[in-house]
Amino acid sequence: MSVMTEFSFRLLATDGATRSGEIATPHGVVRTPAFMPVGTQGAIKGVHPDDVRASGADILLANTYHLMLRPSAERIAAFGGLHQFMRWPHPILTDSGGYQVMSLAPLRQVAEAGVTFRSHLDGATVELSPERAIEVQILLGCDIAMQLDECMRLPGDRHDIERAMGLSLRWAARCKRAFEHAPAGMALFGIVQGGDEQVLREQSARALVGIDFHGYAIGGLAVGETADIMRKVVEATAPALPADKPRYLMGVGTPADLLDAIERGVDMFDCVLPTRNGRHGLAFTRFGPINIKNARHADDPRPLDAESRCPAARDFSRAYLHHLFKAGEALGGTLLSVVNLYYYQDLMAGARAAIASGRFGDYAAQTREEWATKRDWPRC
Amino acid sequence: MSVMTEFSFRLLATDGATRSGEIATPHGVVRTPAFMPVGTQGAIKGVHPDDVRASGADILLANTYHLMLRPSAERIAAFGGLHQFMRWPHPILTDSGGYQVMSLAPLRQVAEAGVTFRSHLDGATVELSPERAIEVQILLGCDIAMQLDECMRLPGDRHDIERAMGLSLRWAARCKRAFEHAPAGMALFGIVQGGDEQVLREQSARALVGIDFHGYAIGGLAVGETADIMRKVVEATAPALPADKPRYLMGVGTPADLLDAIERGVDMFDCVLPTRNGRHGLAFTRFGPINIKNARHADDPRPLDAESRCPAARDFSRAYLHHLFKAGEALGGTLLSVVNLYYYQDLMAGARAAIASGRFGDYAAQTREEWATKRDWPRC
Numbered sequence: 001m002s003v004m005t006e007f008s009f010r011l012l013a014t015d016g017a018t019r020s021g022e023i024a025t026p027h028g029v030v031r032t033p034a035f036m037p038v039g040t041q042g043a044i045k046g047v048h049p050d051d052v053r054a055s056g057a058d059i060l061l062a063n064t065y066h067l068m069l070r071p072s073a074e075r076i077a078a079f080g081g082l083h084q085f086m087r088w089p090h091p092i093l094t095d096s097g098g099y100q101v102m103s104l105a106p107l108r109q110v111a112e113a114g115v116t117f118r119s120h121l122d123g124a125t126v127e128l129s130p131e132r133a134i135e136v137q138i139l140l141g142c143d144i145a146m147q148l149d150e151c152m153r154l155p156g157d158r159h160d161i162e163r164a165m166g167l168s169l170r171w172a173a174r175c176k177r178a179f180e181h182a183p184a185g186m187a188l189f190g191i192v193q194g195g196d197e198q199v200l201r202e203q204s205a206r207a208l209v210g211i212d213f214h215g216y217a218i219g220g221l222a223v224g225e226t227a228d229i230m231r232k233v234v235e236a237t238a239p240a241l242p243a244d245k246p247r248y249l250m251g252v253g254t255p256a257d258l259l260d261a262i263e264r265g266v267d268m269f270d271c272v273l274p275t276r277n278g279r280h281g282l283a284f285t286r287f288g289p290i291n292i293k294n295a296r297h298a299d300d301p302r303p304l305d306a307e308s309r310c311p312a313a314r315d316f317s318r319a320y321l322h323h324l325f326k327a328g329e330a331l332g333g334t335l336l337s338v339v340n341l342y343y344y345q346d347l348m349a350g351a352r353a354a355i356a357s358g359r360f361g362d363y364a365a366q367t368r369e370e371w372a373t374k375r376d377w378p379r380c
Numbered sequence: 381m382s383v384m385t386e387f388s389f390r391l392l393a394t395d396g397a398t399r400s401g402e403i404a405t406p407h408g409v410v411r412t413p414a415f416m417p418v419g420t421q422g423a424i425k426g427v428h429p430d431d432v433r434a435s436g437a438d439i440l441l442a443n444t445y446h447l448m449l450r451p452s453a454e455r456i457a458a459f460g461g462l463h464q465f466m467r468w469p470h471p472i473l474t475d476s477g478g479y480q481v482m483s484l485a486p487l488r489q490v491a492e493a494g495v496t497f498r499s500h501l502d503g504a505t506v507e508l509s510p511e512r513a514i515e516v517q518i519l520l521g522c523d524i525a526m527q528l529d530e531c532m533r534l535p536g537d538r539h540d541i542e543r544a545m546g547l548s549l550r551w552a553a554r555c556k557r558a559f560e561h562a563p564a565g566m567a568l569f570g571i572v573q574g575g576d577e578q579v580l581r582e583q584s585a586r587a588l589v590g591i592d593f594h595g596y597a598i599g600g601l602a603v604g605e606t607a608d609i610m611r612k613v614v615e616a617t618a619p620a621l622p623a624d625k626p627r628y629l630m631g632v633g634t635p636a637d638l639l640d641a642i643e644r645g646v647d648m649f650d651c652v653l654p655t656r657n658g659r660h661g662l663a664f665t666r667f668g669p670i671n672i673k674n675a676r677h678a679d680d681p682r683p684l685d686a687e688s689r690c691p692a693a694r695d696f697s698r699a700y701l702h703h704l705f706k707a708g709e710a711l712g713g714t715l716l717s718v719v720n721l722y723y724y725q726d727l728m729a730g731a732r733a734a735i736a737s738g739r740f741g742d743y744a745a746q747t748r749e750e751w752a753t754k755r756d757w758p759r760c
Contacts, residue, residue, distance in 0.1 A: 041707040042700070048711065071678065071703045079681055085700055298451065301459055320422070320465055323451045327421040330710055331428065 007143070007187035007214050009246045013356045017238065017265040020355035023215075023246055025091040025143035026185035027083060030058040032246060032267040033351050035258065035344045036093060037274065041066045042076075042086045045275045046334040047341065049088050055310070055338065056345030059091035059143070061270040064136055065100030069119050069126070073139035081141025093270070094142040096133040096175075096191075099151050099219075099251070110150055112167070130174035138182050145182070146217065147175035149191040154225040161195035161220075168193045168219075169207045176211050187214035189248060195220055196229050198236040205240035215246040218266070222251035231260050238265035255284060255347055256371065259364045262351050274344050278337030281325045285313065285343060288371055292336065297322040310342035387523070387567035387594050389626045393736045397618065397645040400735035403595075403626055405471040405523035406565035407463060410438040412626060412647040413731050415638065415724045416473060417654065421446045422456075422466045425655050426714040427721065429468050435690070435718065436725030439471035439523070441650040444516055445480030449499050449506070453519035461521025473650070474522040476513040476555075476571075479531050479599075479631070490530055492547070510554035518562050525562070526597065527555035529571040534605040541575035548573045548599075549587045556591050567594035569628060575600055576609050578616040585620035595626040598646070602631035611640050618645035635664060635727055636751065639744045642731050654724050658717030661705045665693065665723060668751055672716065677702040690722035 011021040023030040037044050037052055040063045044052050052060065062082055067073060079085045082092055098115070101108055105117035105126075114129030130148045137145035149168035152161050172190045179188045190208035194200030208216060218237050221230050234249060241247050248268035249261050258269055274284065281293040285305045290297075292304075300318040308314050312335040324332030347367070354363030391401040403410040417424050417432055420443045424432050432440065442462055447453060459465045462472055478495070481488055485497035485506075494509030510528045517525035529548035532541050552570045559568045570588035574580030588596060598617050601610050614629060621627050628648035629641045638649055654664065661673040665685045670677075672684075680698040688694050692715040704712030727747070734743030 041703075041709055043704060043707075043709045043711045046710045046714070048714075066707075070707060071699070075679065075699070078679070079697065079699060085697070085703075087695055087700070299455065299458070315467055317459065317465070319451070319455070319459060320467070323421075323465075324423060327423075327446075327450060329421055329423045330426045330714075331423045334426070334428075334710075334714070 006185050009215065009244065011244065013358070015355045015358050015360045016263075018262055018355050018360045019243075019265060019267060020352045021246070021267065023091075025059075025187065027089060027091045027143050028058065030091050030268075031348075031352055033258070033262045033348050033355075034058055034268045035348045036061040036268065036270040037341055037344075038063070038270055038272045039086065039088075040272070041070070042082065044341075045337065046279065046330065047275065047337050049086065051338050052088070052341060053090065055341040056349060057090075057341065059093060060088060061093045061095065062086075062140065062142070063097070063100055064094045064133065064140065065097035065104065067094075067140060068097060068136045069121050073136040077139040077141065083141060091143040092140075093144040094137045094140050094146065095250075096146040096148040097128055097136065098133070098148045101128060102151055110167070112170070114148070114171075115150075130171040131178040134175050134178035134182070134188075138186070142186065144187045144189060144215070145179065147172045147188065147190050147213075149193055149219055151193070151220050151223065152195060153223050154196055154220070154229065156195055158195070158197060161193075161197060162200055165193040165195075165200050165204050169204060172208055172213075173211055176213070189213050189215040189217050189246075191217045191219040191250070192237050192241070193220045196225060196233055198232075201233060201237045202240050205237055209240075209242060213245070215248060216241045217248040217250050219250045221249065222253055222271070227257065227260070230257065231264065234261050234264045234266060255344070256368070258344075258347060259351070259367060263360070263364060274340035275337040278335075278340045279333035281332070281336065283313075283321075283336050284340045286370060288373070290318070292318060292321045292332070293325045294322075304339055308339075308342065309346060310339050312336075312338045313342065386565050389595065389624065391624065393738070395735045395738050395740045396643075398642055398735050398740045399623075399645055399647060400732045401626070401647065403471075405439075405567070407469060407471045407523050408438065410471050410648075411728075411732055413638070413642045413728050413735075414438055414648050415728045416441040416648065416650040417721055417724075418443070418650055418652045419466065419468075420652070421450070422462065424721075425717065426659065426710065427655065427717050429466065431718050432468070432721060433470065435721040436729060437470075437721065439473060440468060441473045441475065442466075442520065442522070443477070443480055444474045444513065444520065445477035445484065447474075447520060448477060448516050449501050453516040457519040457521070463521060471523040472520075473524040474517045474520050474526065475630075476526040476528040477508055477516070478513070478528045481508060482531055490547070492550070494528070494551075495530075510551040511558040514555050514558040514562070514568075518566070522566065524567045524569060524595070525559065527552045527568065527570050527593075529573055529599055531573070531600050531603065532575060533603050534576055534600070534609065536575055538575070538577060541573075541577060542580055545573040545575075545580050545584050549584060552588055552593075553591055556593070569593050569595040569597050569626075571597045571599040571630070572617050572621075573600045576605060576613055578612075581613060581617045582620050585617055589620075589622060593625070595628060595648075596621045597628040597630050599630045601629065602633055602651070607637065607640070610637065611644065614641050614644045614646060635724070636748070638724075638727060639731070639747060643740070643744060654720030655717040658715075658720045659713035661712070661716065663693075663701075663716050664720045666750060668753070670698070672698060672701045672712070673705045674702075684719055688719075688722065689726060690719050692716075693719045693722065
């Protein structure tokens, strides 16, 4: 096993709490701050993997819950792992499946041993323990695996949040042990829980650092809370995490959320927003969000952004994109998904460059200024 | 207006009744035999125009009926025409709208003046006369326009077929007159009708040749008749058409239909089959059709065709494509549509090369032999 395949994180620049760095994984380098497009079922919805790569994505996220149910982790392992199966030879982070069990599966029962649920596909009873979550992610062959955790909606009852946080910590320790069987180079991240309670978040972070992971995620956000609560939780949690390990804010978010969190020391993000909104006709651009289905675009010959690095943003008129959505042509959703993936990656590239030159404050202020003259970004 | 922009047809080689040639249009050359992918609403469903071009398509077909209703021919004209609107700078043939009026529009009334129908989108009453059909196609800016005709289902009543054939001829003459206002270089094709009656087909062909068009289509097929009837009608009609003009068999068909018709002297085809079947999980390959949703592909690591010129046919396993369809991921339909578009274009390229070297008989026999060892092609 060469040194190249080992997981490592290198900080390249800091600017206040803000950081830029490089994560080395067996399948390549991830530049941070990094945005991970979401390939829920082993595909970024409607987008060819070559276009995902061309957008500038170094890494994508795949959902363990979906893949373990269909086509199954064992089947993907038989094909040499998820990279080969979905034809994405670059880094992949898999979640643990916990979040989707809570949000999608009917009849779930959480116990100390793990969670038992019915598959939303065929009703079959499935058990997901910390050990099985790690086993599945090893079968998928990810570069970065996540511990199994229990994620609560916000606002929530403090007692429930504390109980789930405690359970997630015990599961974290079991995941760490199970991960001893992982191939060299694969990394495991712990997940900080604790809802919107600063003391619980700090307690969770300290305990996870004691277990020692390759990186740390802030979980339990993007679950219905306000942007203000999200900022406060990130601000309280990030300083409790070691500076020399990557920090990943799960399921976040809007472009504005990303700037807020980068400012507070977060390195990694994932969200379905670019592709989901793209399919629904919302384009992210330098000029703010554009709802292409709006009638005012029907006669607009301008592209979404003539200066964009993204061919789809340059090459098609707003009128044509509007027509595709009105006519129900799936090509419209694909083109806007691509536009949005480029926008998110360009936002990250801009952040990385700004941090490297010590002017992230200016970059964030200028970007927000452009947005402020437009309507609000939608929430993730 | 330079010579390059004039419409012309040049026969390059013949092999029995079979022909290969080149159609020059204002937007480029079309090599025949030619297959035209169908962009019903100004887009090849789910496929980026760059991928349509890369498949080898010289020309595509767009549906006048759909585009005149949404976004409207006037709107497309305001954008400089359909080529610019849909970002396809290569040749475009538009149909007249007649076929879709018959098959899609509710409450249609056919009269000598033209056809009146309700829009299937909003119920608005729309009139389509021969003159309006030409006006709309000029607004769209096509390279090849089609006359308005009345297309009957088969089998049909002989009296009805004869009446529709006669009406289509009178409409042909009116379209020819209306076409005097067309820009230089644009071409107009007449459409032979007459159902499955050889005498009517010959009568229709003679009358159209008397009017004098840039090319001639065989209409009223691919409407429910058997492959045998289609072959007989083509065999009876093609020899009645001038050798120095292109012949276009409308709405056809399966790969087998295409070989049959090329053998009988047809030069051009259009069909939704490659993309529609692709969206439904049916891939056309050298090894015969493959229904990728079939469970036997779930564990098959082979690509659809490792030797294919089409990246999608080479780069993804059958197991992964199967998974995409089972999971309802639209990427699967897009990839198989692309695979099928390449297959159709490769079939045409093979035919052109075989005709050029005087061995089309061998090419057709060998291709059919490969298919015969597989199950039947589905009907268009």
